[in-house]
């Protein structure tokens with residue numbers, strides 16, 4: 225199992241958000257997580273990426289057999305975990321190209337691989353840029369600063385394409401995208417798919433799942449996975465909403 | 477301590493010792509005697525500033541008691557070769573470069589491109605030939621002795637760049653003034669004095685740097701006068717990269733003619749103790765001043781900027797953006813004072829000071845002030861003191877960038893807004909590199 229989450233409980237500022245969550249993601253699989261607003265989807269994504277401010281009070285999270293909880297965010301990243309943020313952060317004054325190069329080389333260094341020089345890096349980034357149809361001008365600007373919503377999401381996918389993670393977690397990367405952008409983002413994810421890479425898609429929309437076929441669909445509500453199924457579950461949710469699911473007294 | 481050393485600690489003591497040692501037979505420097513006399517009188521009349529004076533309230537001067545500063549009044553110091561200062565040079569050195577070592581011109585280290593018409597480059601002590609009358613007359617025309625250090629500079633001024641651009645003269649490339657301090661057996665104090673005069677419609681770019689060779693203790697007490705004629709333009713890029721044990725005081729006094737444009741970018745990165753006084757006075761309508769600065773106060777560094785902008789005539793615009801980065805026991809003082817006189821209607825001024833604290837143990841004292849006597853003006857000021865944004869840090873770390881490197885990237889990003897104002901790419905790159913290196917030393 226690539227990712228194994230058992231009975232995960234986590235609090236933010238004394239408030240329990242995840243209440244015993246179980247999730248198993250095998251290598252090469254694509255899992256979609258859906259669920260009402262405020263149910264804890266982003267919280268789960270942040271905890272996997274190692275953000276401060278969450279207290280894990282019970283359970284375990286194993287990534288390729290290794291416990292993640294004690295690892296720093298940068299250590300998780302170099303082991304292959306990537307989070308595409310629901311709200312990508314703006315970094316004023318930090319040049320995008322410089323940032324991408326530092327990120328890639330930091331990961332390569334941590335893994336004991338040779339760092340890329342400027343020429344090799346520029347060649348690589350140009351390829352990736354074409355893949356996500358991003359304006360080259362955006363590379364010269366500070367990271368995400370003043371980017372449109374869609375440009376920020378594309379920039380997330382560019383980073384994913386560049387860093388080639390083992391486990392990509394996409395937190396509502398489809399929200400706020402026009403049809404063309406949705407297509408490019410999906411192409412980016414599909415290009416990454418391989419027997420040894422896995423993807424977790426957090427989404428509110430069945431539409432994305434037309435482009436990226438998930439192997440499993442889960443419903444996260446009230447801090448737990450309350451239902452799992454195949455992509456038929458997503459269709460059902462689209463038609464009926466979350467109300468019909470049992471144990472929904474806590475759903476927002 | 478006996479009374480002899482006691483007097484030497486005193487600034488008057490430095491003056492007397494300096495005057496005693498000053499070479500009597502300096503060639504043709506009689507024209508400077510009025511300035512020197514005014515300086516001498518100033519030192520005699522002014523006490524060492526103390527905390528009762530508003531402009532010195534937060535500026536500690538205890539270091540003056542820690543060392544016996546020897547006035548450096550004999551030049552030139554010509555033991556250095558180009559290879560010695562390789563690390564101090566810009567990656568693409570400007571074709572015109574005036575290098576001073578311990579206050580005196582080092583001819584062997586200079587580079588002079590072929591003469592451009594209307595441009596005169598001279599040196600105060602005469603090392604580049606006789607100083608033309610136009611420059612002699614302008615020396616000390618602007619400088620006010622706002623404190624005893626300025627007076628001391630006038631009295632003991634050693635050498636410096638004198639730059640004159642005739643009406644309409646334009647320089648394409650930059651002129652670099654590079655001041656190098658070499659630590660001596662006894663800590664020295666030197667008094668560089670620069671003068672930049674742009675007549676009507678002239679345009680120039682000047683890079684002014686202060687570097688330390690090695691990590692000696694020394695005191696650089698510089699005074700710079702800048703006079704801009706009508707419709708002239710000066711890009712003035714200054715970088716203070718003194719040694720970690722050095723004291724550095726720069727008193728920059730600028731007078732702006734009608735419709736002139738003055739852009740100052742200051743990167744104060746080095747020194748144990750650094751104070752930059754910047755005094756800009758609008759003397760003609762329609763002029764613009766953009767004044768930006770970055771102050772670094774790493775562990776055990778003190779970094780102070782005192783800014784006075786005087787809007788004395790109508791229709792002038794000024795923008796002041798100063799940023800501080802603090803770490804460890806670092807201290808930043810920012811005093812930004814904009815005065816708008818009664819006649820200066822339609823003044824447009826925005827003053828901002830933002831500070832980034834990397835450690836709780838650091839300290840910042842910031843005092844932006846607007847003093848407005850005109851009624852039809854647009855003026856504002858703002859100050860912030862903040863820590864690194866945890867969301868930004870997490871974003872970088874989630875991409876695999878280790879924490880210390882992520883912090884460094886964010887600090888550089890914070891400073892970049894200021895460095896971007898540097899027209900010269902090699903200087904901009906050097907500022908970024910130096911900041912990164914100093915942050916690393918401080919961490």
Ligand SMILES: Nc1ncnc2c1ncn2[C@@H]1O[C@H](COP(=O)(O)OP(=O)(O)OP(=O)(O)O)[C@@H](O)[C@H]1O
Pocket residue numbers: 236237239241259260261262263264265266267268310
């Ligand atoms: N720092 C915090 N302090 C207090 N409450 C928090 C904090 N962060 C998250 N929460 C709460 O945790 C709950 C889960 O939030 P989370 O962002 O994980 O929801 P989500 O499922 O991603 O929702 P959405 O679909 O709207 O993105 C919400 O009630 C939210 O208000």
Ligand SMILES: [Mg+2]
Pocket residue numbers: 265266267310395396
């Ligand atoms: Mg969310």
